Amino acid sequence: MIKITLVAGARPNFMKIAPIIHAIQKQIKNGAKLSFRLIHTGQHYDKKMSGDFFDQLNIPEPNVNLAAGGGTQAEQTAAVMIAFEKELEANRPDLVIVVGDVTSTLACSITAKKLCIDVAHVEGGIRSGDLTMPEEINRMVTDSISDLFFTTSEIANENLHKAGFAKEKIHYVGNTMIDTLLANRSKFQKPEGAVFEALEAKKYFVLTMHRPANVDQEGQLKAMINAIIEGSQGLPIIFPVHPRTAKSLENLGISHSNLHMVVPLGYLEFNYLVENAFAVITDSGGITEEASVMNVPCLTLRDNTERAETIHLGTNELVGTNPQNLAPFMEKLMKGKWKSYQGIPLWDGKTAERIVDKIMELYG
Secondary structure, three states, X not given: OEEEEEEEOOHHHHHHHHXXXXXXXXXXXXXXXXXXXXXXXXXXXXXXXXXXXXXXXXXXXXXXXXOOOOOOHXXXXXXXXXXXXXXXXXXXXXXXXXXXXXXXXXXHHHXXXXXXOEEEXXXXXXXXXXXXXXXXXXXXXXXXXXXXXXXXXHXXXXXXXXXXXXXXXXXXXXXXHHHHHXXXXXXXXXXXXXXXXXXXXXXXXXXXXXXXXXXXXXXXXXXXXXXXXXXXXXXXXXXXXXXXXXXXXXXXXXXOOOEEEEOOOOXXXXXXXXXXXOEEEEOOOHHHHHHHHOOOOEEEOOOOOOOOHHHHOOOEEEOOOOHHHHHHHHHHHHOOOOOOOOOOOOOOOOHHHHHHHHHHHHHO
């Protein structure tokens, strides 16, 4: 029996883990000697992480919630490590699978390795080169002690090769986030509300901003929003707003007839909006992947990205964090001169199957 522990700490982690659960369940149904436990570290409290969320992704409720959210990053890391150590001692697996680059990814990797349990890092090897991002530290430390890397791109493979990791540890499988996207695309649903009913397909923008470089300094935030409004030529801008950002916007008195600030949306609703948008403006990494696969133009408000394949083969362009950089990108977009999705190898909806097949081969 191969015992696997799957770790998720934030909402995007569950989207990356959902297809792995489905692939394990499929193998169990076919008679494979596999078992798994799903651990939610509780790193992010999210009221949308209700039963509906797990229903939407068709995954079971976690076996345990470690409830390790809140506090500084150091406090959170410590809380996750203490709680996860107890979980592993009570239910020791053969392999711990961590995904992405959140605090829980780092904390659970360290905890497992100190108990001499193998760690597999899904999305291993991605790099932004920006050490001011906590996620970059999490990626580097997690990769430094992982036993297996399941990678999303040739760029990630090259990063790991350059860092000196053995080739037999690196398994290029694709992107589980895209597995989830493709599996659920037929189920996307229009959000409820007058603002959404009034939208015309391909005649509105979707905007997301959450990174400190864009939202923590009010002057910067105001200048960026104004630049986006100016470049949008009156098309509606749908902006699901984090409560912290909403407060800053309120303080700044920012409002405009075509800027619609809405509450954060569920997975199926948000991706419905992205799929039907004229373009997406974001500082998120994951959204650049989803927008690219759906062939929706994507403008990234960051100075670097850990997902360079979305620029080389996708629909993404790096605008930067300077609001003055935005205008030429918006002009290009409005003239219909944006690039199309070229296809990223192995982003085909079968990544999780490849991961589970490799685990069975190595641990069976």
